Amino acid sequence: SAVISQKPSRDICQRGTSLTIQCQVDSQVTMMFWYRQQPGQSLTLIATANQGSEATYESGFVIDKFPISRPNLTFSTLTVSNMSPEDSSIYLCSVRQGTAYGYTFGSGTRLTVV
Amino acid sequence: DAKTTQPNSMESNEEEPVHLPCNHSTISGTDYIHWYRQLPSQGPEYVIHGLTSNVNNRMASLAIAEDRKSSTLILHRATLRDAAVYYCILRDILGNEKLTFGTGTRLTIIP
Numbered sequence: 001s002a003v004i005s006q007k008p009s010r011d012i013c014q015r016g017t018s019l020t021i022q023c024q025v026d027s028q029v030t031m032m033f034w035y036r037q038q039p040g041q042s043l044t045l046i047a048t049a050n051q052g053s054e055a056t057y058e059s060g061f062v063i064d065k066f067p068i069s070r071p072n073l074t075f076s077t078l079t080v081s082n083m084s085p086e087d088s089s090i091y092l093c094s095v096r097q098g099t100a101y102g103y104t105f106g107s108g109t110r111l112t113v114v
Numbered sequence: 115d116a117k118t119t120q121p122n123s124m125e126s127n128e129e130e131p132v133h134l135p136c137n138h139s140t141i142s143g144t145d146y147i148h149w150y151r152q153l154p155s156q157g158p159e160y161v162i163h164g165l166t167s168n169v170n171n172r173m174a175s176l177a178i179a180e181d182r183k184s185s186t187l188i189l190h191r192a193t194l195r196d197a198a199v200y201y202c203i204l205r206d207i208l209g210n211e212k213l214t215f216g217t218g219t220r221l222t223i224i225p
């Protein structure tokens with residue numbers, strides 16, 4: 001299965017600033033997924049990122065707040081913009097390789113906004 | 115997306131089998147049943163998935179009811195490292211690629 005490197009693993013940021021999270025995959029994948037996991041909660045899908053097209057956002061998430069780039073088949077970034085304490089969460093990227101495999105997740109970025 | 119229902123929490127003794135249930139009464143014919151687990155401070159980890167027949171791999175077994183309205187993840191011999199939140203998720207192979215997570219079952223292993 002794919003191996004995902006996600007950076008940074010954690011960060012503490014001031015409110016009003018932005019943080020860009022990187023997700024690097026060791027093989028080419030068509031779709032990459034970005035999730036948010038709020039403290040003590042399950043995972044919520046933010047958006048799906050295809051290479052060469054705009055990301056598709058889930059209800060409650062907008063591009064201005066969570067812009068996503070997908071420049072090639074092995075890399076994607078998620079930016080959390082104009083952060084507030086409510087954005088404090090773990091952000092994870094995920095990919096799938098073929099129907100015989102499940103989805104692989106990065107280890108996550110633990111974001112704290114102060 | 116079809117919904118799944120899991121118990122919020124379960125406990126099991128170390129070195130004993132664990133049966134984690136999942137109900138999915140509204141499952142469609144094209145829904146695959148996926149199981150993932152999330153160990154503390156880690157991202158979710160794929161465990162197993164199946165469509166109609168029971169499945170086995172090195173991590174676990176998946177038993178699927180004949181009517182497919184429920185399934186059971188079986189850990190044959192639980193260890194302390196199996197303590198995690200286990201998620202049962204349905205994914206429609208004819209739908210989009212995304213996974214929708216429910217609240218899962220928090221499994222505690224008792225030494």
